[in-house]
Amino acid sequence: xxxxxxxxxxxxxxxxxxxxxxxxxxxxxxxxxxxxxxxxxxxxxxxxxxxxxxxxxxxxxxxxxxxxxxxxxxxxxxxxxxxxxxxxxxxxxxxxxxxxxxxxxxxxxxxxxxxxxxxxxxxxxxxxxxxxxxxxxxxxxxxxxxxxxxxxxxxxxxxxxxxxxxxxxxxxxxxxxxxxxxxxxxxxxxxxxxxxxxxxxxxxxxxxxxxx
Amino acid sequence: xxxxxxxxxxxxxxxxxxxxxxxxxxxxxxxxxxxxxxxxxxxxxxxxxxxxxxxxxxxxxxxxxxxxxxxxxxxxxxxxxxxxxxxxxxxxxxxxxxxxxxxxxxxxxxxxxxxxxxxxxxxxxxxxxxxxxxxxxxxxxxxxxxxxxxxxxxxxxxxxxxxxxxxxxxxxxxxxxxxxxxxxxxxxxxxxxxxxxxxxxxxxxxx
Numbered sequence: 001x002x003x004x005x006x007x008x009x010x011x012x013x014x015x016x017x018x019x020x021x022x023x024x025x026x027x028x029x030x031x032x033x034x035x036x037x038x039x040x041x042x043x044x045x046x047x048x049x050x051x052x053x054x055x056x057x058x059x060x061x062x063x064x065x066x067x068x069x070x071x072x073x074x075x076x077x078x079x080x081x082x083x084x085x086x087x088x089x090x091x092x093x094x095x096x097x098x099x100x101x102x103x104x105x106x107x108x109x110x111x112x113x114x115x116x117x118x119x120x121x122x123x124x125x126x127x128x129x130x131x132x133x134x135x136x137x138x139x140x141x142x143x144x145x146x147x148x149x150x151x152x153x154x155x156x157x158x159x160x161x162x163x164x165x166x167x168x169x170x171x172x173x174x175x176x177x178x179x180x181x182x183x184x185x186x187x188x189x190x191x192x193x194x195x196x197x198x199x200x201x202x203x204x205x206x207x208x209x210x211x212x
Numbered sequence: 213x214x215x216x217x218x219x220x221x222x223x224x225x226x227x228x229x230x231x232x233x234x235x236x237x238x239x240x241x242x243x244x245x246x247x248x249x250x251x252x253x254x255x256x257x258x259x260x261x262x263x264x265x266x267x268x269x270x271x272x273x274x275x276x277x278x279x280x281x282x283x284x285x286x287x288x289x290x291x292x293x294x295x296x297x298x299x300x301x302x303x304x305x306x307x308x309x310x311x312x313x314x315x316x317x318x319x320x321x322x323x324x325x326x327x328x329x330x331x332x333x334x335x336x337x338x339x340x341x342x343x344x345x346x347x348x349x350x351x352x353x354x355x356x357x358x359x360x361x362x363x364x365x366x367x368x369x370x371x372x373x374x375x376x377x378x379x380x381x382x383x384x385x386x387x388x389x390x391x392x393x394x395x396x397x398x399x400x401x402x403x404x405x406x407x408x409x410x411x412x413x414x415x416x417x418x419x
Contacts, residue, residue, distance in 0.1 A: 049353050049356060049357060050311060050315060050353060052315075058300075061300040061303070063303045063304075063307055064307055064311075065306075065307040065310035065311055065314070067310050068303055068306040068307035068309075068310045069303075069307075071303070071306060072299050072300070072302070072303035072306070075299040075302070076299035076300070087284065087287050087288045088270075088273045088284075088288075090284075090287065091273070091275055091280055091281075091283065091284035091287070092273075092275070094277075094280045094283060094284070095275055095276060095277045095280045098277040098279060098280045098313065099262070099276075099277060101310075101313075101314060102277075102313065102314070103262060141261050141262070144261070
């Protein structure tokens with residue numbers, strides 16, 4: 001059975017769990033990372049030398065790096081749907097994933113770690129403001145993309161939507177300043193109608209506050 | 213013909229040029245970014261709203277993000293040796309590419325700004341030391357992986373993952389710092405140097 005290593009409150013684990021649930025794959029999730037620890041054991045490092053979650057073990061196939069896992073699961077279990085079959089469409093989905101993990105992630109997960117997770121006394125406000133500004137820039141790009149289509153990938157969700165869509169619960173529920181983003185908000189509302197998104201992405205994160 | 217937009221000193225543009233030569237794709241390149249044409253030009257922003265190079269245009273398809281472009285080119289040209297069709301073996305290549313783009317690349321950012329670009333905004337000695345330390349820790353992870361495979365990052369054969377990794381290793385050796393010894397990484401650098409496309413676009417005197 002597919003095993004997923006990683007705590008449910010990790011954004012990177014959530015991307016994988018959301019897709020696993022959308023695909024209806026039988027699975028077992030094992031809590032590691034954060035308060036559960038277990039990332040520096042020889043057994044874990046033998047799976048992922050980088051010592052980070054998520055990691056999957058799919059019948060002996062070990063994959064780490066959340067986007068690589070999402071692409072693997074989509075290609076193996078949903079070629080033609082969650083992973084577009086056409087080379088060009090597949091590359092565009094891949095591109096949105098890479099963009100979300102670099103640019104969008106630097107903004108929103110930057111705010112999450114440096115503001116929400118960091119104790120007030122330790123906060124670097126210049127850094128937090130830089131991350132907030134990065135959010136403004138990058139979500140504006142999403143806003144424009146969603147003007148003409150319901151999802152980043154077009155009419156249907158694909159793997160290309162997962163990393164960006166996975167940030168929305170945190171972005172819209174953190175106590176921060178946000179610009180007006182009607183298309184992105186409407187997208188978030190549509191996604192929150194999906195049981196898999198609600199269960200695996202809209203995971204309360206209050207326990208992570210002030211832990212750094 | 214494939215069009216590659218981006219100036220050739222950019223590490224991310226060099227990844228794409230190396231991939232093109234490795235696969236044997238003819239391309240024309242247009243200078244954008246760096247000391248050439250600014251990517252803030254509306255014509256460029258229309259192609260990549262992030263204003264980052266490289267961008268490629270392939271028969272009307274516009275793509276950005278260097279690792280995505282490498283995967284696209286290998287996939288489109290049926291280069292199973294660079295990017296296997298089998299999901300399981302392909303994932304072994306892709307996870308190292310993602311690791312390069314996220315973890316590895318983040319580790320050297322401050323040190324490269326300070327020591328290679330000589331950027332006056334990146335001259336805090338504590339932060340330079342922290343970046344070098346983190347960078348070395350990541351090179352060590354790569355070193356262990358290469359010691360295990362005995363050859364290339366995803367196994368015994370050259371794959372698409374060696375393109376971003378080869379450029380990263382070149383950057384490591386080209387940056388003026390006190391390099392700890394990593395034997396498997398040093399051997400890998402020499403192994404890659406047998407490839408003309410790496411010598412042209414990777415180990416070409418640029419960090």
